[in-house]
Amino acid sequence: MRRKLFERFVERAIFLSGIAAVILVVLIFVFLLKESIAFFSQVNFFTTLFNKDWYPISEPPKFGFLPLILGSVFVTFGAIVIAVPFGVAAAIYISEVAPSRIKDILKTGIELLAAIPSIVLGFIGIVALAPLIKYVFRLPSGLTALAGSIMLAFMAMPTIVSIVEDALTSVPKSYKEGSLALGATHWQTIRRVILPAAFPGIVAAVMLGIGRVIGETMAVLMITGNAAILPHSLLQPVRTLTATIAAEMGEVIQGSLHYYSLFGIGFVLFVITFFINLMADMFLHRKRF
Amino acid sequence: MEKEKIIKVESLDFFYGKFQALINVNLRVEKNQITALIGPSGCGKSTFLRCLNRMNDLIDGIRISGSIQIEGKEILDSQIDLVTLRKKVGMVFQRPNPFPLSVFENIAFGPRVHRLARGEELESIVRHSLESVLLWDELKDTLNKNALSLTLEQQQRLCIARLVAVKPEVLLMDEPCSTLDPMATLKIEELMRILKKDFTILIVTHNMQQAARVSDFTGFFLMGELIEFDATSSIFTAPGDKRTEEYITGRFG
Numbered sequence: 001m002r003r004k005l006f007e008r009f010v011e012r013a014i015f016l017s018g019i020a021a022v023i024l025v026v027l028i029f030v031f032l033l034k035e036s037i038a039f040f041s042q043v044n045f046f047t048t049l050f051n052k053d054w055y056p057i058s059e060p061p062k063f064g065f066l067p068l069i070l071g072s073v074f075v076t077f078g079a080i081v082i083a084v085p086f087g088v089a090a091a092i093y094i095s096e097v098a099p100s101r102i103k104d105i106l107k108t109g110i111e112l113l114a115a116i117p118s119i120v121l122g123f124i125g126i127v128a129l130a131p132l133i134k135y136v137f138r139l140p141s142g143l144t145a146l147a148g149s150i151m152l153a154f155m156a157m158p159t160i161v162s163i164v165e166d167a168l169t170s171v172p173k174s175y176k177e178g179s180l181a182l183g184a185t186h187w188q189t190i191r192r193v194i195l196p197a198a199f200p201g202i203v204a205a206v207m208l209g210i211g212r213v214i215g216e217t218m219a220v221l222m223i224t225g226n227a228a229i230l231p232h233s234l235l236q237p238v239r240t241l242t243a244t245i246a247a248e249m250g251e252v253i254q255g256s257l258h259y260y261s262l263f264g265i266g267f268v269l270f271v272i273t274f275f276i277n278l279m280a281d282m283f284l285h286r287k288r289f
Numbered sequence: 290m291e292k293e294k295i296i297k298v299e300s301l302d303f304f305y306g307k308f309q310a311l312i313n314v315n316l317r318v319e320k321n322q323i324t325a326l327i328g329p330s331g332c333g334k335s336t337f338l339r340c341l342n343r344m345n346d347l348i349d350g351i352r353i354s355g356s357i358q359i360e361g362k363e364i365l366d367s368q369i370d371l372v373t374l375r376k377k378v379g380m381v382f383q384r385p386n387p388f389p390l391s392v393f394e395n396i397a398f399g400p401r402v403h404r405l406a407r408g409e410e411l412e413s414i415v416r417h418s419l420e421s422v423l424l425w426d427e428l429k430d431t432l433n434k435n436a437l438s439l440t441l442e443q444q445q446r447l448c449i450a451r452l453v454a455v456k457p458e459v460l461l462m463d464e465p466c467s468t469l470d471p472m473a474t475l476k477i478e479e480l481m482r483i484l485k486k487d488f489t490i491l492i493v494t495h496n497m498q499q500a501a502r503v504s505d506f507t508g509f510f511l512m513g514e515l516i517e518f519d520a521t522s523s524i525f526t527a528p529g530d531k532r533t534e535e536y537i538t539g540r541f542g
């Protein structure tokens with residue numbers, strides 16, 4: 001009898017822990033929605049989204065999200081263009097080529113990369129990367145979207161490498177054997193059999209990489225130059241959605257329209273990352289052939 | 290006149306680390322015949338088969354000595370081109386292992402990696418390969434279907450067709466029917482008899498009836514040694530070695 005009660009108690013406790021995460025997400029969403037409705041009820045949703053001016057403290061204030069959204073898009077796009085080829089190549093090397101000792105070293109190294117606080121990466125970006133970009137491209141300042149992209153590529157790499165590596169390793173060995181036994185070379189086997197078989201996992205890795213990058217705040221705040229203007233190239237300073245919230249939340253007057261507009265930004269960000277994660281999930285759990 | 294021997298194996302020793310899996314194996318395989326390798330689990334018959342296309346190279350810590358000549362060429366030579374060897378000596382595995390691609394792409398894979406053909410020529414190779422394993426009529430309308438949606442028997446035929454497409458000399462079959470039901474097994478055996486006109490076939494099997502039904506020559510392996518090798522009819526009616534007799538009469542194994 002006591003044993004049975006105990007079992008029930010444990011079951012309930014585990015259930016509560018499991019459901020807590022879901023409840024928390026729902027609560028965050030509701031909170032964001034509530035606060036941002038206070039903003040979107042006073043401005044037109046679509047003109048806000050596509051207005052190119054972000055002057056929240058001028059008179060009258062202008063709350064255009066477009067430069068911020070494009071800032072995030074530019075930085076993320078640059079980071080993914082850099083991180084995906086390197087990440088996939090690294091994963092192929094780790095899972096297919098590297099001898100087991102080097103494999104261990106590399107995997108540990110990449111995990112360490114994931115453990116570096118983003119503010120440290122931002123710091124390195126300011127003192128090492130930005131001057132280099134300034135020098136190479138002859139710019140007035142190195143604090144640009146490109147600097148953000150490169151630093152964020154480092155942050156996305158561990159996610160991409162480990163998920164792609166998982167996907168490659170879980171390709172059945174029999175495919176590889178079949179291909180080699182037909183006289184295909186190792187590289188032909190990787191390109192024509194292993195990569196196609198791991199494709200859903202690779203797409204998911206890219207999606208999660210994007211999710212990781214687009215939500216990153218500290219490093220981009222430090223090294224992208226923080227100018228809320230419409231960017232035309234990666235060599236311009238930009239300001240991302242996340243950096244805007246981080247930079248302005250501290251000085252905004254609570255309850256003002258500006259205050260609520262930041263929640264509006266948060267809401268847009270939430271929706272974007274939600275869909276990216278959803279897509280990644282769909283690819284990861286899509287039935288493998 | 291003596292028939293042409295396509296494979297000549299002399300004093301072959303094979304080690305996994307310290308364990309000796311093959312001990313002084315000597316064997317000659319006749320061209321366009323089916324040679325069955327039988328013996329209890331772990332006797333080395335699969336290891337032997339995998340020596341013939343150097344598939345064992347994928348395993349760490351192996352050591353091999355002796356000589357294997359295929360069409361007069363020493364294949365244990367470290368200089369030998371494995372791509373050419375494996376093109377000439379194809380392998381069918383225990384579990385059908387088509388690639389997760391379409392039927393067409395599975396067959397086209399070999400010709401593509403060896404740059405044998407493209408366009409219409411490739412299509413005719415695909416057709417001919419499927420015809421040679423008696424799959425063309427079943428699959429000609431569904432060449433774009435994923436190969437993994439076929440039945441196991443069709444998959445195994447497809448794997449054989451995939452080899453036929455690169456025009457090998459020798460087909461190695463490692464228990465090709467062990468995942469198939471008896472009817473499908475009979476059909477694959479029938480196919481082997483047809484294929485032997487064009488190919489030399491070596492088959493590893495657990496199933497002694499299968500060896501008796503399908504093969505021209507049989508080799509009996511035990512604990513890494515080739516105990517006896519002879520025409521199948523003599524092995525099964527008048528085995529020369531007591532151990533062979535005990536094995537084929539089901540005393541052990």
